[in-house]
Amino acid sequence: MPAPANPHPAPPSPAKPRRPADPPGTAARRAAMRLLDAVLRRGDPLEAALPAATRDLREANDRGLAHAIAAEVLRRLPDLDALIDTATRQPLPEDAKARTALRIALVQTLALGTPPHAAISTVLPLVDGGPRKLVHGVFGTLTRNAVTLPDVPTLPKSVADRWRAAWGDEMVTAAAAAIATQPPLDLTLADPAGLAPEGVALTPHHRRLVDAAPVTQLPGYAEGNWWVQDLAASLPARLLGRGPGTALDLCAAPGGKTMQLAAAGWDVTALELSPTRAARLHENLARTRSPAKVVIADALDWEPTDPIDALLIDAPCSATGIFRRHPDVLYRAHAGIIAEMAALQARLLDRAAGWVRPGGRLVYATCSLEPAEGEEQLTRFLADHPEYRLEPPIADELPAGITPHPDGHLRILPGTLAAQGGCDGFFIARLVRASA
Incomplete structure (x- = not known):
């Protein structure tokens, strides 16, 4: 017989409340959090982390917003953390999700x-299942207190201490001021007479633009008449002079210096280790119609078949000199990375020194503010290679306001051309091999 029906059936289970939809814009903030995690926890470059971190964002504007938020957090990180710590009983761990969410919310409101209301509503979903009340409370306390960020950001202590020991207080002050604002857009012209945007010309082959339209919409882009390149980054190739002759550009991508050498009449070979970066190099050469031979190889294994007249080694480095455009380097370039890059530079210089013909030139450059990747490297190289001598730049080879060091090399520090918009940090040395 069938079992009798239960006269007192259990009431149905209540339906679980649906999680409210995230406010518009939350996805971009979630991507910004992934970017900050990649930089601060894993030590990844911000630009390299961008594709994976923004993979869920369909709109270019959202990807741009995520990048802008993360970059501004990195510019202002010590000051943001100082504010957060005034509103908590105990300091939050450096890698706590609540701290990152607060950084994102505060930098949007304050910078x-x-x-x-939009800043906090779009970050609270980032801490679902976590300390939402804490994040909301700290943010509310700080906004009610009308806190502000300083006009000049505070550099990370380890960076400020290192640069102060190398260059003094004035440089640290200038570096902090330099990171406060977005740098201008610098263009290098293949031909000063060609079509190019209006702007300040700090050298005949240069244009500096402020608040420019998107790069691809500027006059002369489609014609390949110019390329984006910081003024300081354009100087190493300029110090090799003009062709004819054979020139080798080591570590060549994305190609700015290769295009400069081609425009100056050199028969250029561009060497690049990374196939991905070499593809970008090919694209830039094609757009600017720059004749150059691209070789994908490791400079520590490859060598030219014949001596060359001009060698440019814009060596891999810590890249601390480009902190204005890439503030993530302030957190990634620690002492171990600097030492590792300096050792690689020494190997590249020693290997390539014999490739230059007697009487030829070698330019060694790094976009670094570390003496180990500049002055110390040059001193070691000259001691080990007495066949080379330093050839100082002369006045008409440099923009007004940039002068060589009395020893003959070129050191560009924060504060250089500050009134005109500044420059990236660089070290450049031009060397001549003795004639046989």
Whole structure:
């Protein structure tokens, strides 16, 4: 017989409340959090982390917003953390999700002009299942207190201490001021007479633009008449002079210096280790119609078949000199990375020194503010290679306001041309091999 029906059936289980939809814009903030995690926890470059971190964002504007938020957090990180620590009983761990969410919310309100209600509503979903009340409470306390960020950001202590020991207080002050604003857009012209945007010309082959339109929309882009390149980054190739002759550009991608050498009449070979970066190099050469031979190889294994007239080694480095455009380097370039890069530079210089013909030139450059990747490297190289001598730049080879060091090399520090928009940090040395 069938079992009798239960006269008192259990009431149905209540339906679980649906999780409310995230406010518009939350996905971009979630991508910004992934970017900050990649930089601060894993030590990845911000640009390299961008594709994976923004993979869920369909709109270019959202990807741009995620990048802008993360970059501004990195510019302002010590000051943001100082504010957060004033509003908590105990300091939050450096890698706590709550701290990152607060950094994102505060930087939007205090630096990017986002209304407080929009800033907090789009970060609270990032800490679902976590300390939402804490994040909301700390943010509310700080906004009610009308906190502000300093006009000049505070550099990370380890960076400030290192640069102060190398260059003094004035440089540290200038570096902090340099990171406060977006740098201008610098263009290198293949031909000063060609079509190019209006702007300040700090050298005949240069244009400096402020608040420019998107690069691809500027006059002369489609014609390949110019390429984006910081003024300081354009100087190493300029110090090799003009062709004819054979020139070798080591570590060549993305190609700015290769294109400069081609425009100056050299028969250029561009060497690049990374196939991905070499593809970008090919694209830039094609757009600017720059004749150059691209070789994908490791400079520590490859060598030219014949001596060359001009060698440019813009060596891999810590890249601390480009901190204005890439503030992530302030957190990634620690002492171990600097030592590793300096050792690689020494190997490249020693291997390539014999490739230059007697009487030829070698330019060694790094976009670094570390003496180990500049002055110390040059001293070691000259001691080990007495066949080379330093050839100082002369006045008409440099923009007004940039002068060589009395020893003959070129050191560009924060504060250089500050009134005109500044420059990236660089070290450049031009060397001549003795004639046989």
